[in-house]
Amino acid sequence: MWDFTSPRKVIFGEDALEYLAEESFNNAFIVTDPTMKKLHLIKVEEQLKKSNTKITVFDEIPGEPTLQVVQKGAKILAEIQPDVIIALGGGSVMDAAKGMWPMWASPEDGLDAIEGLHFAEKLDIRKKTNCILINIPTTSGTGSEATWAAVLTDESKTVDRKASMGNRELVADLIILDPILIKTLPAHLIAGTGLDALCHAIDGYLTTYRNDISDALVRHAFKLCWENLPIAFEQAKNSEIDLELREKLQIAATIAGWGFSNSQIILSHSLAHSAGSVFKIPHSDCIGPMCWYSLMYNKDTEPQRIADLARLAGLEGASDEELSVKLINAYRKFLIKLEFPLSLKDMGVTREQYETNRESLIDFALNDSGNLSNPRPVDYEDIEKIFEYVFEGKEIDF
Ligand SMILES: NC(=O)c1ccc[n+]([C@@H]2O[C@H](COP(=O)([O-])OP(=O)(O)OC[C@H]3O[C@@H](n4cnc5c(N)ncnc54)[C@H](O)[C@@H]3O)[C@@H](O)[C@H]2O)c1
Numbered sequence: 001m002w003d004f005t006s007p008r009k010v011i012f013g014e015d016a017l018e019y020l021a022e023e024s025f026n027n028a029f030i031v032t033d034p035t036m037k038k039l040h041l042i043k044v045e046e047q048l049k050k051s052n053t054k055i056t057v058f059d060e061i062p063g064e065p066t067l068q069v070v071q072k073g074a075k076i077l078a079e080i081q082p083d084v085i086i087a088l089g090g091g092s093v094m095d096a097a098k099g100m101w102p103m104w105a106s107p108e109d110g111l112d113a114i115e116g117l118h119f120a121e122k123l124d125i126r127k128k129t130n131c132i133l134i135n136i137p138t139t140s141g142t143g144s145e146a147t148w149a150a151v152l153t154d155e156s157k158t159v160d161r162k163a164s165m166g167n168r169e170l171v172a173d174l175i176i177l178d179p180i181l182i183k184t185l186p187a188h189l190i191a192g193t194g195l196d197a198l199c200h201a202i203d204g205y206l207t208t209y210r211n212d213i214s215d216a217l218v219r220h221a222f223k224l225c226w227e228n229l230p231i232a233f234e235q236a237k238n239s240e241i242d243l244e245l246r247e248k249l250q251i252a253a254t255i256a257g258w259g260f261s262n263s264q265i266i267l268s269h270s271l272a273h274s275a276g277s278v279f280k281i282p283h284s285d286c287i288g289p290m291c292w293y294s295l296m297y298n299k300d301t302e303p304q305r306i307a308d309l310a311r312l313a314g315l316e317g318a319s320d321e322e323l324s325v326k327l328i329n330a331y332r333k334f335l336i337k338l339e340f341p342l343s344l345k346d347m348g349v350t351r352e353q354y355e356t357n358r359e360s361l362i363d364f365a366l367n368d369s370g371n372l373s374n375p376r377p378v379d380y381e382d383i384e385k386i387f388e389y390v391f392e393g394k395e396i397d398f
């Protein structure tokens with residue numbers, strides 16, 4: 001038996017934000033960050049005001065959000081009792097909103113309300129809160145708008161640790177994809193968040209929990225990202241905006257999230273979550289390179305699936321083995337084209353920082369959920385060795 005969970009409705013395309021006015025909410029709680037407050041909040045408020053919705057804005061979400069900020073938002077939710085939570089921002093904002101909701105619903109559980117969340121647990125969250133969730137992504141990357149997972153950092157530990165948590169009830173009631181919101185994305189964010197979407201598609205296709213529905217979504221997302229990301233990046237560097245092309249990446253990110261959240265992530269994300277939290281590297285800066293190592297590590301276990309991706313990328317070869325090598329090499333060039341460093345060393349991590357944090361790095365990656373569904377088994381020694389290669393930028397040869 002398999003459970004495939006999807007958002008209830010997706011509104012996309014030009015003027016999609018106007019749909020907000022049609023829904024007539026009474027009391028909206030908008031979760032956002034300071035940059036989105038400056039750039040785009042007014043567009044959402046304008047629509048809500050058309051139906052005289054009362055609005056409260058919580059704009060304190062930092063990049064890579066913490067359990068602590070989520071706790072603060074949950075307290076305000078309990079005070080104002082909204083009928084809709086609107087997350088306006090990138091993955092950080094949407095994940096924070098997803099964390100606040102169950103904490104508001106079960107205040108007696110404190111941080112356990114989210115730390116102990118199990119994906120299939122019955123929360124009855126809509127009934128308990130009389131509220132729904134709308135995700136309005138402003139990056140084209142995480143796919144968090146369509147997933148039921150959230151990645152939150154616990155700052156109370158000696159070394160900050162990122163933990164993925166989730167529950168199927170946290171999937172959005174409504175997703176609004178309006179291209180006007182992604183017009184302001186700078187080149188580096190287009191590249192990094194686009195790589196995140198591409199890696200969700202790759203992970204979602206290689207995972208051991210893959211299924212025919214997720215395959216359909218992630219294969220198309222892969223193709224859209226592969227074909228459009230380098231062009232969008234080059235254009236953005238030259239201050240050109242081809243909104244139709246950016247829209248392709250916006251949709252790709254959503255459907256990649258939709259797919260992988262129903263088939264899971266793999267080693268690339270275990271490495272990225274761990275390195276990201278230990279060395280404070282934003283997810284969009286480290287997931288792309290980590291995926292290259294994950295592809296190399298999994299190559300001999302999944303040559304057929306990696307060859308499928310190569311065919312989607314337009315590569316040709318006589319065998320699956322040849323094609324999978326070609327895809328891995330093409331992916332490396334793809335990263336270089338997007339001006340991404342390939343190693344932790346080139347991301348600015350020193351040998352001393354690496355050695356000091358090695359145990360946490362291995363421990364966090366080993367215990368990340370991405371390992372459970374990785375096609376090739378991963379143990380302590382493997383992770384230790386992989387990270388040494390990741391630090392130096394060496395091709396995996398074991
Ligand atoms: N829940 C999931 O399924 C899932 C999946 C992957 C990643 N994540 C998590 O999502 C977080 C990262 O999210 P992200 O990559 O979207 O970045 P982000 O939300 O942290 O945003 C990065 C920066 O971009 C800015 N920004 C956002 N939209 C913009 C726009 N339209 N124009 C200009 N600037 C804009 C933000 O203000 C912020 O400064 C990480 O914590 C990561 O672990 C979650």
Ligand SMILES: [Fe+2]
Pocket residue numbers: 142196199200269283287
């Ligand atoms: Fe990701």
